[in-house]
Amino acid sequence: xxxxxxxxxxxxxxxxxxxxxxxxxxxxxxxxxxxxxxxxxxxxxxxxxxxxxxxxxxxxxxxxxxxxxxxxxxxxxxxxxxxxxxxxxxxxxxxxxxxxxxxxxxxxxxx
Numbered sequence: 001x002x003x004x005x006x007x008x009x010x011x012x013x014x015x016x017x018x019x020x021x022x023x024x025x026x027x028x029x030x031x032x033x034x035x036x037x038x039x040x041x042x043x044x045x046x047x048x049x050x051x052x053x054x055x056x057x058x059x060x061x062x063x064x065x066x067x068x069x070x071x072x073x074x075x076x077x078x079x080x081x082x083x084x085x086x087x088x089x090x091x092x093x094x095x096x097x098x099x100x101x102x103x104x105x106x107x108x109x110x111x
Contacts, residue, residue, distance in 0.1 A: 012048070012067060012068065013070055014065070015100065016064065016100040016101075017062075018061075018063050018097070019096070019097050020062075021090075022093055022095055026059060029090060033062075033086070036082055036086035037052070040080070040083065044076070045069070045073075046072070046077065049065075049067040050064060050067075052064045065102075
């Protein structure tokens with residue numbers, strides 16, 4: 001499957017988010033992140049998938065893969081109460097944040 005996105009189309013919008021948080025708030029941050037992601041997937045039709053990893057050697061370094069139905073779904077998402085609560089609650093925890101727009105080149109799943 002080859003999918004490219006465009007901010008002006010109905011194609012998938014994929015964003016990578018690289019976050020470094022303060023090491024002493026790892027547990028609290030992870031709980032807040034999971035709450036936000038689970039709420040978004042449950043309540044928002046346009047939020048299709050989240051995948052999150054953190055580095056083994058630097059567990060306070062996270063990479064999120066966010067997949068939205070389209071760019072408008074992303075724009076709606078960042079205005080929701082649960083996302084704004086997450087942003088406010090974690091603002092002091094985040095040491096760096098990088099947003100990277102990406103193309104979904106392929107995807108595999110077990111049956």
